[in-house]
Amino acid sequence: MKFIRTSILTLLLTMFALNIYAQSDAVKRAANSIFTLTTFRPDGTILASSHGVFVGKNGEAVSTWSPFVGASRAVVVDINGQQHDIDAIYGANELYDVCKFRVDCTSQPVALAKKAMKSGDKVWLAEYAMKKARFKQYVIKNVENFMEQYAYYIFSDKAPENATSSAFINQNGELIGILQHSKNGEEIYATDARFINTFEPQGLTFNNPSLKQTHIPVALPSDLNNARLTLMMTADKNEREDSMVYQKYINDFIRQFPNEVDGYTAKARTLVDKNEFEQADAEMQKAIQNATNKDEAHSAYATLIQQKLIIKSDAPYEPWTFEKAREEAQQAYTISPAPTYKHQVAQMDYSLGNYQAAYDAFMQLAGSDVRNGEFFYEAAQCQSKLNAPRETIMALLDSAVNVNPESSISAPYYLARGRMYDQGEEYRKAIADYNKYDTLMLGRASHDFYYLRFKCESKVRFYKQALNDIAHAILLNRGESLYYAEMASMQLRVNQPEDAIVTCDMCLQIEPDYPDPYIVKGIALNNLNRKDEAKAAFLKAKELGDERGEEMLKKYKLE
Numbered sequence: 001m002k003f004i005r006t007s008i009l010t011l012l013l014t015m016f017a018l019n020i021y022a023q024s025d026a027v028k029r030a031a032n033s034i035f036t037l038t039t040f041r042p043d044g045t046i047l048a049s050s051h052g053v054f055v056g057k058n059g060e061a062v063s064t065w066s067p068f069v070g071a072s073r074a075v076v077v078d079i080n081g082q083q084h085d086i087d088a089i090y091g092a093n094e095l096y097d098v099c100k101f102r103v104d105c106t107s108q109p110v111a112l113a114k115k116a117m118k119s120g121d122k123v124w125l126a127e128y129a130m131k132k133a134r135f136k137q138y139v140i141k142n143v144e145n146f147m148e149q150y151a152y153y154i155f156s157d158k159a160p161e162n163a164t165s166s167a168f169i170n171q172n173g174e175l176i177g178i179l180q181h182s183k184n185g186e187e188i189y190a191t192d193a194r195f196i197n198t199f200e201p202q203g204l205t206f207n208n209p210s211l212k213q214t215h216i217p218v219a220l221p222s223d224l225n226n227a228r229l230t231l232m233m234t235a236d237k238n239e240r241e242d243s244m245v246y247q248k249y250i251n252d253f254i255r256q257f258p259n260e261v262d263g264y265t266a267k268a269r270t271l272v273d274k275n276e277f278e279q280a281d282a283e284m285q286k287a288i289q290n291a292t293n294k295d296e297a298h299s300a301y302a303t304l305i306q307q308k309l310i311i312k313s314d315a316p317y318e319p320w321t322f323e324k325a326r327e328e329a330q331q332a333y334t335i336s337p338a339p340t341y342k343h344q345v346a347q348m349d350y351s352l353g354n355y356q357a358a359y360d361a362f363m364q365l366a367g368s369d370v371r372n373g374e375f376f377y378e379a380a381q382c383q384s385k386l387n388a389p390r391e392t393i394m395a396l397l398d399s400a401v402n403v404n405p406e407s408s409i410s411a412p413y414y415l416a417r418g419r420m421y422d423q424g425e426e427y428r429k430a431i432a433d434y435n436k437y438d439t440l441m442l443g444r445a446s447h448d449f450y451y452l453r454f455k456c457e458s459k460v461r462f463y464k465q466a467l468n469d470i471a472h473a474i475l476l477n478r479g480e481s482l483y484y485a486e487m488a489s490m491q492l493r494v495n496q497p498e499d500a501i502v503t504c505d506m507c508l509q510i511e512p513d514y515p516d517p518y519i520v521k522g523i524a525l526n527n528l529n530r531k532d533e534a535k536a537a538f539l540k541a542k543e544l545g546d547e548r549g550e551e552m553l554k555k556y557k558l559e
Contacts, residue, residue, distance in 0.1 A: 023124055023135050026173025031126040031133035033110040033175075034167050035078045037063050037086075039071035042215065047071050051128055051165040053110055053175060055196065059084070059103035062196050063165045064180060065092040065210075068099060072215035076103050081131045087248075088219035091199025094210050096152075096191040097180055100199040102219055110167065112193045113174040116151035119143050123176055125159065127166045138168070138188075150192040153177055159188045203229030217245045220252040227253055228262055235266065246270075259292040265300045272308050277317035280304065295335040302328035302344060306351065322351045339370045350378065355385045366399070376400035377413050394420055411440040415449070422452075427460045447476035451483060454490075463494050481511040488520045497524035515546035522549075526556050534558060 023031075033054040039047040047070060052063030061076070068074065074086040084105040092099035117123065121140045126133045141156040153168070159179055166179045168190050177190025203226040205211065206218040221227045231253055234246050247270065253263035264287035271280035284301040291297040305325040308317070326348035333341035346361035359382035366375035380396035397420060400413035418433030434453045438445055450473040457466040470487045477483065484507030491500040504521035507514060522537035535558040542549030553559050 024171055024173065027124050027126070027135070027169050027171065028133075028173075030110040030167070030169045030173040030175065031135070032079050032108050034126050034128050034133060035061070035076040036128050037067060037074065037076050037165065039067045039074040041070065042072040049162075051163070051167075051178075052076065053167040053178065054078075054103070054107035055100075055112060055175065055193070056109050057107060059087075059105045059107050060090070060100065060109070061086075061103050061107070062098065062100050062175075062178060062193065064097045064178065065094060065099040066097055067165075068092070068101075068214045068216060070213065074101075074216060078105075078107070079128070079131060079133070086216060088252075089211060089214065089216050090201055090219045091196075091205065091208075092210050093195070093199075096146075096195065098178070098191050098195060100196040101216070110169065110173070110175045112197075113170055113172075113176045116143065116192060117153065117170065117176055121170075124169045124171075125163070125166055125179060126169055127163050147195075150195045151176075152192065153190045155188045155190075157188070158186075201230075202226050204233065206230060206234060217248055220249055220256060222256070224257060224260065227257065231262055231266055235269075243270075258290055261287050261291050261293070261296045261300050264290075264297075265304065268304055272304065272312065275312070275315050277308070277315075277320065281319065293336075295332040295338070295341065298328045298332040298335065299341055299344060302326070302332065302348065306348065309351075322348060326352065339365055339368060343375075347378070350382060350385075353385075355382045358382050359386070371403065373400040373403035373410055373413050376403070377416065380416070390420070390424065406440075408440045408442075411437050414440065419452075422456050427456050430456050431460070431462070447473045447480070447483075450476070451486070454486065458490065463490065466490055467494070479510060481507050481514050481517075484510065485514065485516040485520065488517060488524075492520055492524055492527075497527045500524040513544055515541040515544040515549070518544070519546065519548050519552060522552055526558075531556075531558060 035052055035054070037050045037052045041047045048067035050063055050067045052061050054061045068089070075083050076086065077083050082105075084103045086101050087104045088102040090100040090102065117140055119140055119142055122137055123140065125136050125138055127136070136159075138159075139156045140153050142154040144152040144154070146152055153176065159166075159181070161181060163179055164181060168176045168179060170176055175193045177193045180189050180191070181187075182189065201219050201221045202223075203221060205221070208218075211218055220230055231249055234249050250263055250266045250270070253260075254267070257263060264283045268280040268283040268287075271277070271283065284297070284304060287297040287300065288294060302325045305320045305328065306322070308320055309322060309325070326345060329341060329344040329348050333345055342361060343365055346358045346365070349355075349358035349361065359379050362375045362379040362382065365371070366379065376396050376399040380393050380400065383393050383396060394417070397413060397417040401410055401417060404410050414433045414437040418430045418437060421427070421430035421433060431453065434449075434456065437449070438453070450469040454466045454469040454473065457463075457469065467487070467490055470483055470490060474480070474483045474487065484503050488500045488503040488507065491497075491503060501521055501524045504517035504524070507517040518537045518541035522534045522541065525531075525534035525537060534556065535553065538549045538552045538558065540549070542553070
């Protein structure tokens with residue numbers, strides 16, 4: 001009897017041991033890839049704690065997405081107790097609560113399961129427990145499919161809440177998914193680990209609404225063209241959002257694509273923005289040294305110098321001159337005689353005052369296979385500097401417009417020709433070109449354009465159109481007192497004295513010592529037979545030193 005009891009106890013202990021400890025070596029090795037995860041709020045306090053598993057050699061990892069929502073920083077602690085920062089998100093799916101990210105470290109990855117498991121299959125859950133893994137076996141109760149090729153596993157047992165995102169590993173040591181709990185806590189499940197292969201950042205991934213819920217930046221795409229698109233788009237966002245994110249993209253680009261010019265150029269531009277010209281110059285020297293396409297590096301260097309000389313002319317840096325920019329552009333052309341570089345050299349000649357040389361180059365380009373309106377437009381600018389006859393300049397502007405007359409590319413050429421007509425007192429032709437410019441700009445021209453067209457329309461008594469344009473100019477620049485004064489004057493001209501008075505008052509709120517609105521207001525008040533108020537307005541203009549105030553007092557017999 002004693003022997004039987006002992007045998008039963010031995011059998012039970014053996015079964016227990018098989019359940020708890022009978023993992024294959026492959027399962028044990030896979031468990032070396034697990035870690036704990038902690039995310040932090042912007043104020044530095046802990047947001048969430050979870051787990052995850054490495055799936056790549058360079059820190060690529062997977063976990064649930066929810067701990068990252070609202071996080072500004074995140075760290076992991078690997079199986080050896082070492083802490084590492086998470087530096088980028090590859091992608092996430094809110095519905096299945098899964099994300100892939102990159103940890104700033106080298107890592108020992110677990111392989112993803114090559115195929116889906118079946119109902120009734122057994123897998124191991126590897127939980128992180130003080131620098132080691134704790135194992136428990138689970139049975140897959142049901143398998144559902146999604147997106148035609150991925151599995152959604154539902155298990156027959158429960159698991160502790162603090163085990164969320166722990167790794168489910170099959171007997172071959174492959175990751176099938178990570179532990180997730182249902183909202184009511186009654187079921188546990190896992191999304192097919194292979195699903196993370198769809199999380200590959202593209203050029204506009206950083207704009208994904210889901211990923212905008214975290215402050216941790218999106219990883220730079222591995223594809224060069226997509227990476228360039230990301231760099232370009234985040235350069236625009238840099239002015240109004242987090243510049244540190246943009247700097248990270250730049251550094252990642254240089255690391256991933258050390259032989260491409262774009263990263264060095266982007267970094268140099270940020271340094272120029274901070275007037276750190278010597279450091280910017282050093283970056284461009286690196287570009288020339290490392291770039292596979294040296295011509296692109298020399299051309300980018302020339303462009304950077306040119307932009308600095310135009311935009312930051314008040315911040316001198318002796319080594320950077322238009323001569324230096326031309327030299328770099330010429331070097332690019334010498335390496336690769338492309339029209340783009342010839343055009344760049346011609347632009348540098350223009351900046352240096354070599355107008356005839358620039359004109360000759362622009363016209364050569366205009367007669368080539370790459371003919372476009374810009375060459376004629378720039379040639380017209382050269383002829384203007386050379387004091388050529390008006391007819392010569394107009395002919396070049398006509399050619400600039402006619403290359404692509406209905407394209408938005410031609411908008412500046414219509415504007416330039418309109419100005420020429422305006423200066424030549426051909427106002428109706430000028431208005432036609434201004435209207436075409438406005439159409440091609442889709443009504444998004446600047447406030448000074450609408451003021452320009454207002455002045456031209458006023459000269460041919462297109463008063464209704466003029467009032468619309470000056471109102472548009474005010475809408476785009478509400479702080480410009482001149483526009484209010486001009487509008488009030490026009491309202492007075494078309495016999496709208498009440499409106500003119502209101503506009504004058506708005507003008508005086510911006511610039512109380514501006515005499516023009518007092519003159520206009522005085523005339524409007526006088527026309528309404530409000531003599532005392534008119535006199536006060538003229539006296540104020542006189543007080544401000546405007547002689548017209550005295551003249552108006554005499555004219556309307558208000559002395």
